[in-house]
Amino acid sequence: MISLWIETKVKGQPLKIFEGFNENLFRALKPPVMSLDVLRFDGCKIGDQIHLSVGALGITQPWISIITEVHRDDHECYFVDEGKQLPTPFFTWKHTHRIRKFDDYHSLIIEDIQYTCRPQFLEKVLSPLLKFQFSLRSSVYLKFFS
Numbered sequence: 001m002i003s004l005w006i007e008t009k010v011k012g013q014p015l016k017i018f019e020g021f022n023e024n025l026f027r028a029l030k031p032p033v034m035s036l037d038v039l040r041f042d043g044c045k046i047g048d049q050i051h052l053s054v055g056a057l058g059i060t061q062p063w064i065s066i067i068t069e070v071h072r073d074d075h076e077c078y079f080v081d082e083g084k085q086l087p088t089p090f091f092t093w094k095h096t097h098r099i100r101k102f103d104d105y106h107s108l109i110i111e112d113i114q115y116t117c118r119p120q121f122l123e124k125v126l127s128p129l130l131k132f133q134f135s136l137r138s139s140v141y142l143k144f145f146s
Contacts, residue, residue: 002123004131006111008138010145014099014107017145018077021097028140031133035060044079046070054087061087075101089117109141
């Protein structure tokens with residue numbers, strides 16, 4: 001299993017930022033070199049589903065995630081999406097979207113990602129690409145929340 005952790009410091013408190021995690025933000029977070037069609041976006045509550053068509057180089061595959069856990073308080077908010085139907089080569093996917101209070105004026109948005117691939121050697125091959133892809137989200141978060 002590979003773990004990725006990416007932090008972005010933004011203005012605002014966790015509960016307010018959590019409210020901004022909606023379909024508009026999700027669409028804005030699309031990686032620049034991938035195709036991504038949002039087929040269904042229920043929200044960020046337990047049991048909500050996100051259905052996507054993702055692709056590159058003209059090949060698209062379905063991706064379905066379900067929100068399995070949610071927590072909200074003044075110091076930290078998060079929700080977890082877990083992949084139920086994943087594109088090749090992903091075998092498992094767990095993405096915790098964390099928002100932690102940094103100080104009275106700022107919070108950290110944390111991408112906490114764990115995944116496995118089949119075949120397993122692709123986990124390490126994809127790790128730097130995914131790290132780069134998710135680091136691009138920082139500029140979107142800064143635009144939306146600062």
